[in-house]
Amino acid sequence: SITVIPCAAARLLRTPRTEGLAFRINRAVAGVFAFVPRTIARIVYLCCGSWTARILIVLLMTLGSLYGSWKLMPDADFLPSGNRNLVFGLVIPPPGYNIDQMIELGTRVETTMRPYWEAGDLDPQTPEGKQARADLPSIPLTVWGPPDPNGPRVVPPALENYFFIGFGSTILHGGVAEDDRRVVDLEPLFARATRKEVLPGVIAFAEQVALFRIGGQSSSAVRVDLLGDDLADVITAAKTVRRQLQADFGRRSVQANPGNFDLPGPELQIIPDRARLADVGMTPTELGQAVTAASDGAIIGEYRIGGDSIDLKVIAMQAVDQRSLAGLSDLPIATPSGHIVPLASLAEIRRVVTPIQINRVNRKRAVSLEFTAPRDMPLEQAIKVVENVVRTQAETGNIPLGVESSFEGSASKLKAVRAALLGDGTLVGLVGSSLFLALLGVYLLMCVLFQSFLKPMVIMFAVPPATFGGFLALALVHKISVENRYVPMQNLDVLTMLGVVLLIGIVVNNAILIVHQALNFMRGSTDTASTQRPAMNSRDAITESVRTRVRPILMSTLTSVLGMMPLVIMPGSGSELYRGLGSVVIGGMALSTVFTLFLVPLLFSLVQDTQDAVARVFQKSRKPSSNIS
Numbered sequence: 001s002i003t004v005i006p007c008a009a010a011r012l013l014r015t016p017r018t019e020g021l022a023f024r025i026n027r028a029v030a031g032v033f034a035f036v037p038r039t040i041a042r043i044v045y046l047c048c049g050s051w052t053a054r055i056l057i058v059l060l061m062t063l064g065s066l067y068g069s070w071k072l073m074p075d076a077d078f079l080p081s082g083n084r085n086l087v088f089g090l091v092i093p094p095p096g097y098n099i100d101q102m103i104e105l106g107t108r109v110e111t112t113m114r115p116y117w118e119a120g121d122l123d124p125q126t127p128e129g130k131q132a133r134a135d136l137p138s139i140p141l142t143v144w145g146p147p148d149p150n151g152p153r154v155v156p157p158a159l160e161n162y163f164f165i166g167f168g169s170t171i172l173h174g175g176v177a178e179d180d181r182r183v184v185d186l187e188p189l190f191a192r193a194t195r196k197e198v199l200p201g202v203i204a205f206a207e208q209v210a211l212f213r214i215g216g217q218s219s220s221a222v223r224v225d226l227l228g229d230d231l232a233d234v235i236t237a238a239k240t241v242r243r244q245l246q247a248d249f250g251r252r253s254v255q256a257n258p259g260n261f262d263l264p265g266p267e268l269q270i271i272p273d274r275a276r277l278a279d280v281g282m283t284p285t286e287l288g289q290a291v292t293a294a295s296d297g298a299i300i301g302e303y304r305i306g307g308d309s310i311d312l313k314v315i316a317m318q319a320v321d322q323r324s325l326a327g328l329s330d331l332p333i334a335t336p337s338g339h340i341v342p343l344a345s346l347a348e349i350r351r352v353v354t355p356i357q358i359n360r361v362n363r364k365r366a367v368s369l370e371f372t373a374p375r376d377m378p379l380e381q382a383i384k385v386v387e388n389v390v391r392t393q394a395e396t397g398n399i400p401l402g403v404e405s406s407f408e409g410s411a412s413k414l415k416a417v418r419a420a421l422l423g424d425g426t427l428v429g430l431v432g433s434s435l436f437l438a439l440l441g442v443y444l445l446m447c448v449l450f451q452s453f454l455k456p457m458v459i460m461f462a463v464p465p466a467t468f469g470g471f472l473a474l475a476l477v478h479k480i481s482v483e484n485r486y487v488p489m490q491n492l493d494v495l496t497m498l499g500v501v502l503l504i505g506i507v508v509n510n511a512i513l514i515v516h517q518a519l520n521f522m523r524g525s526t527d528t529a530s531t532q533r534p535a536m537n538s539r540d541a542i543t544e545s546v547r548t549r550v551r552p553i554l555m556s557t558l559t560s561v562l563g564m565m566p567l568v569i570m571p572g573s574g575s576e577l578y579r580g581l582g583s584v585v586i587g588g589m590a591l592s593t594v595f596t597l598f599l600v601p602l603l604f605s606l607v608q609d610t611q612d613a614v615a616r617v618f619q620k621s622r623k624p625s626s627n628i629s
Contacts, residue, residue, distance in 0.1 A: 036554075040597055041547035047598075048539045048605045058461075058606065061599045065464035072471035074478065075380035077491035078414040080576050082211030085180040089190045089206035090255070091171035091199065095265030095356055102171060105199055106164050109173065112193035113162060120158035120178050133158055139192045156189040157182045169356070170259070174209075184208060184485055191252065203259060205252050207372060211577075222373070222382045223408045224390065226399075227366035231358065233400035235262055238367035240398045244389050245371055257368040258357035265356040268325060271348045280335040280346070287346060290333050294318075361406075368408075376482045378491040383411050414494075421497050438504045439463070446512070455519075458604050459511040465595035466507040466588035470500055473587020474580060477568065488576035496580030503585060506560075507592040510553045511600045518545035518604060538608040542601045550597065557593040561586050 047053045093105060115136055122129035138153040157179040164173040175190070177183040190206030226237045239262050242254045270291060272284040292298040297315035304310070329344040343349070359366050373382035386407075393399045423430035430436055439460070446456035474492065481487040490496075521544055524535035536544065567575070567582030 037547045037550035044546050044601045045543040054602045065468040068468040074492045075378040077378040077493040078410045083488045085183045086209040087186040088174040088209045092203040092259040109193045117159040117162040156185040222371045222411045225406045227361045227364040228403040231365045237399040237403040255370045261367045264353040267354045269350040375489045462507050462511040462596045466503045466592035469591025470584035470588035473583040477583045499581035499584035503588040510596045513549045518542045
């Protein structure tokens with residue numbers, strides 16, 4: 001800007017012609033564009049003649065911007081969810097399901113999914129492929145609640161890929177849409193394939209996978225840990241909170257860990273009789289090893305093959321093909337004394353039901369609930385919802401006194417990031433926040449440049465309109481994303497917060513141009529030391545500064561706004577990452593430019609007239625001194 005551009009301009013630009021058609025056209029166009037600076041300068045000149053008008057306009061613009069920012073400031077989110085072409089589902093069957101029963105679950109789910117992946121296997125350019133896609137059935141547009149037969153319906157896109165796998169007691173399935181613009185339509189398809197009429201007694205979830213999956217089904221999931229010393233009390237509290245959240249947001253909105261914490265599974269307990277073991281010379285550890293060898297096998301070591309570790313087990317011959325535990329009490333146990341006795345004579349065998357899995361947090365038994373809010377609910381609002389449910393249930397006594405709650409995952413990370421950027425609500429936190437440090441840095445730098453503490457304060461009044469404009473543009477983009485389900489949801493996420501901080505250093509540039517030029521006119525100086533002009537009074541200097549600076553201000557603002565507009569309006573993979581940041585910067589620059597052309601000149605005029613009035617008062621009050629010889 002200060003090296004290449006001046007050299008190129010000196011080489012390429014020529015003195016414009018003062019005659020001809022091109023000259024007349026340029027003069028006509030210049031006359032039209034000169035109307036805007038003259039009109040704005042005229043309005044500023046008229047307002048500068050009235051103390052009342054200046055005070056009212058400054059107060060109205062400043063307080064209106066602050067109120068608008070406070071009113072439009074949305075609840076915060078952590079990270080954008082994105083528009084990733086992948087829908088992932090989790091199916092948790094009841095305890096005790098065997099492989100055959102889980103295969104039956106998969107067959108039922110595939111009955112609904114089959115037409116869509118079969119259509120995806122066909123070439124869309126062939127008649128068969130076109131007909132298969134035209135014959136795809138429509139389904140109710142329902143994800144969070146029970147399907148409404150009279151509600152809107154949607155035809156999901158064909159599936160490019162689909163998988164259905166199981167491990168342990170959990171089933172996973174997922175799919176990739178052939179049309180990545182309509183991947184959101186796969187959510188109701190997965191929900192319909194795993195509805196309770198198809199999979200009774202099964203817990204099922206499905207959600208479009210977020211770009212940043214930190215907890216739950218998206219980047220905006222809230223994880224609350226309910227923990228205590230008594231597992232029964234913890235389970236009671238978790239069931240109460242889950243029941244309330246599912247009643248408000250649907251049964252698919254809450255995912256528990258462990259998944260079947262409230263459904264105990266069968267367990268066979270072998271309790272050694274220490275007196276009988278002492279009589280035969282055995283220890284409980286030896287008895288446990290004998291029982292293990294007679295069931296799944298006792299691990300006695302390992303060996304390595306090609307870098308892989310293989311467990312070395314000892315297993316009883318009769319246990320290899322064993323499929324029943326009916327004869328476990330008659331299991332022969334060899335004792336150190338050389339006798340063989342049945343297991344029932346050395347231990348008590350109990351059949352009980354217990355939790356399949358027990359989690360611990362801070363050495364306490366815990367159940368974690370991950371709440372994934374609807375797509376139009378930001379993370380901060382979701383945290384408030386969960387906090388309100390936990391507090392209400394605790395006050396009514398539905399949560400036992402010994403149960404504690406703590407928020408983890410995205411909830412705790414959002415709190416830390418927001419405290420770093422905007423402060424934690426305390427004075428010390430505000431002073432140490434990035435927003436305050438940015439304001440302070442810009443202000444101190446201008447204090448050095450202007451050699452004044454007051455004039456930079458006038459320039460800083462351009463920041464509130466910028467914040468208001470940024471939140472106004474963000475609210476517009478958020479409304480569009482709510483009404484159009486194919487547009488990724490846009491909230492005030494961390495990346496968008498960075499845009500608010502960036503605005504501080506951007507929007508003060510226009511105000512600096514006006515104040516600096518006005519000071520030059522009042523001093524009778526220019527940017528070059530060799531050129532002098534008659535000094536102007538403050539009213540004429542501010543008016544002339546506005547008139548001469550309107551064009552460069554509008555040019556720089558329009559080029560910046562138009563250059564960043566594709567960040568907001570252009571679709572594509574990854575566009576949701578910077579859409580919020582772009583909308584905040586565009587809205588802040590646009591509104592701040594309009595306000596700055598009036599707010600900063602009028603406020604600067606008030607400051608100059610106030611300083612002149614105070615100076616005249618002090619000058620009149622100063623008495624002339626007398627010389628005594």
